[in-house]
Amino acid sequence: MPPSAGTVRVLGADPAGLSARDRRRLWARVGTVHQSLELVGRLRVVHNVNAGRLADWSGARAAWSLVRPQGLPEALAALDRVGLADRAFERTERLSGGQRQRVAIARLLVQQPDLVLADEPASALDPVLADRALTLLGELAPAxxxxxxAALHDPGLVRRHCDRVVGLAEGRVVLDRPVATLSDADLAEFYGVTT
Structure with a gap:
């Protein structure tokens, strides 16, 4: 859907002004972690991780990868970084919610996008794994x-992993400042947390 006003620029380009081919190339440079994770439960973990490479592979290679996983060293390395290398050949639906969230992050690690859009990428993770996941994501695109x-609802994660906070309420920007300029009380007030 086009914006109702103004323009949207993604990695310096206006997607609305691009050809279909150039738009596909642009979206291949954008990695996402959806709140719903967008994983295929019946597939093995390694296949869901390899989905991050589909934009780089021919249709034949992608299809063959479902029989014999392609890019296995990279997929296993990404799974190792999120602590799931030992689960690579399990069906994704057998994993816990937090493990599936880490599979979605491993998918981004093999994709190596230039821009990462993440909707609550650590919501199903314990505090230690949440910090680890945000560290991995924070290193990925800026590198x-x-x-x-990232959309985050935990002020602690914001404080530890973000440079800037843009807060929205009822469709309007109500906060747009570097994290370093915000006190814990400012963040708590914005998030509606009582201290």
Whole structure:
């Protein structure tokens, strides 16, 4: 859907002004962690991780990868980084919610996007794993000159992993400041947390 006003720029480009082919190339540079995770439960974990490479592979290679996983060293390395290398060949539906969330992060690690959009990427993780996941995501896109844009509802994660906070309420920007300029009380007030 086009914006009702103004323009949207993604990695310096206006997607509405691109050809279908160039738009596909642009979206291949954008990695996402959806709140619903967008994983295929019946597939093995390694296949869900390899979905991060589909934009780089031909249709034949993608289909063959369902029979014999392609890019296995990279997929296993990504799973190792999220602590799930030993689960690579299990069906994804057998994993816990937190484990599935880490599979979605491993998918991004093999994709190596220039921009990461993450909707609550640590909601199903315990505090230690949440910090680890945000650290991985925070290193991923900026290492390629891009950025991580994350919707987070935990002020502690915001404080530890974000440079800037853009707060929305009822469709309007109500806060837009560097994290370093915000006190814990400012964050608590915005998040509606009582201290």
């Amino acid at each position: 390629r000159g891009g950025a991580l844009v």
